[in-house]
Amino acid sequence: MQISPAPLPLTVWPARGRHVGSAAAEVLRVNLRQLKDGAVVDDFHELKEERAFEARWRVDGEVTVRARLTLGPGDEWVLAAEAEQPWRPRWPSPVGMFWPLGPDADWDHDTVAGLRFREANRLPEDDKELRRLLRDCVRGSWAVHIVVHEAMTPDDRGLRPLTGHLPSSLRHRVVEHRAAPHQLRAVNWALKEFGVQVPRGGAVVLPPLPFDHDADEFSVRSVFLDGSEPTELIDAVTRFTALPRPFPEGAEEAVTALRERWRLTTLEEELARQRELVTMYAEALDAMTKSRDLYREAAERANEALAAYREAGGLEPAEPPAEPPGSPLQQLTRTLERFKPRKAPREGGG
Structure with missing residues (x-):
């Protein structure tokens, strides 16, 4: 009997990317200090030996969010945030609680080379390169990837990234790909191995799909690239991220580190922790x-x-x-x- 993998908890917000500039730790340090001074985050803590940062803030006035960002080799960053309630799309993006969100920020590169979170990424013209890129996105990225086909060449308003219309907490978890009008056949040929197809002039959310759901549920037949809000696409992405999905590779370890190695405790939390330790020692002694x-x-x-x-x-x-x-x-x-x-x-x- 095959056992399904554990789903990603609905309280967890995971993301992974790469900072391509210099002094990534200093950028985080300065931005977190400014956010604390401005009462955007309640507090933060740096674990220099682990190249990790912890931050805590509140949403909706009373729901506490704890998050941990770790810098790895090549300044690849991993972020895991967890709220006391299931995650809501309108909540602020945890990325913005660590990285500055200015247009010149260097953090918004996906781990798949050449892709950025806040841009409309053009798909390669070469068919083999196109197929290799989409395969890397499906198998190696933590982001939610959407492919949008341009039925005709859009004007300047239509060239703007659609991810800017997404709810706040989804903007930095979604990578948008743009297929030129003549690329429809090549794109669907590349996507065939994953069981999804992009409609002409529409869009599709790429796998891995939520448990027991069909690809057609996250396909949009028409996306108007005229600067207007893509309502159907926003709905598809929002539904996709709200459903239980498998852990991306490595995300479970990040969530475990957030839960078990958390150091940024309040006085009340530290007292409760000490009481638990006293109880545990008393039981062991008994x-x-x-x-x-x-x-x-x-x-x-x-x-x-x-x-x-x-x-x-x-x-x-x-x-x-x-x-x-x-x-x-x-x-x-x-x-x-x-x-x-x-x-x-x-x-x-x-």
Whole structure:
């Protein structure tokens, strides 16, 4: 029986990208300090030995969000945020709680080379390169990827990225691809292996799809590239991100680090943690005490049994070890074996 992988919790917001500029840690440090001074985040903490930053803020006035961003080799960053309630699209993007959102920021590169979160990324003209790029997006990116086909060459308003119309918390989790009018056939040929197709003049959300859902649910037949809000596409992306989906590769480890290695605690949280530790130690000590008492009781009964056995059989016990190994029952068995009656010698025997 095949077991389905655990779904990504609806309270979790994951993202991964690459900072291509210099001094990524300093950029984070300065931006977090400014956001704390402006009361946008409640507090933040830097773990220099791990090249990690923690931040805590509130949404809707009372829902606490905890997030952890870690810098890896090549300044690839991994961000995992978790709220006390299921994530809502209108909440601020956790990316904006760590990175500056100015137009010249260097953080908004996907881990798939050449792609950016806040741009309309043109698909390659070469068919093999096109297929390789889409395969990398489906298999190696944490972002939600959408492919938009231009039925005709749009004007300047239609060339603007559609991701700017998405709800706040989705703008930095979605990568938009643009297919020129003549690329429809090549794009659908490349997407055939993933079981999705983009309609002429429409759009499609790429796999991996939510559990037990069909690709047609996240396909849009018409997208008007005239600067207007793409309502149907926004609805498809919002529904897609609101459903349980598999963990992207490596995301489960990031969520575990957020939950188990969290250091930015409030005074109340630290007191609660210390109380839990005291309770845990008390339970462990109680279990040790009960185990010691049981051991002592078993040893006393074993000694009584030995004494009675010796008196009944007139046995001559060998010298017992000072502290027999194993459980009291094992000690009793081994000791009794040493007290087995000796066989009487046969007459005329040596």
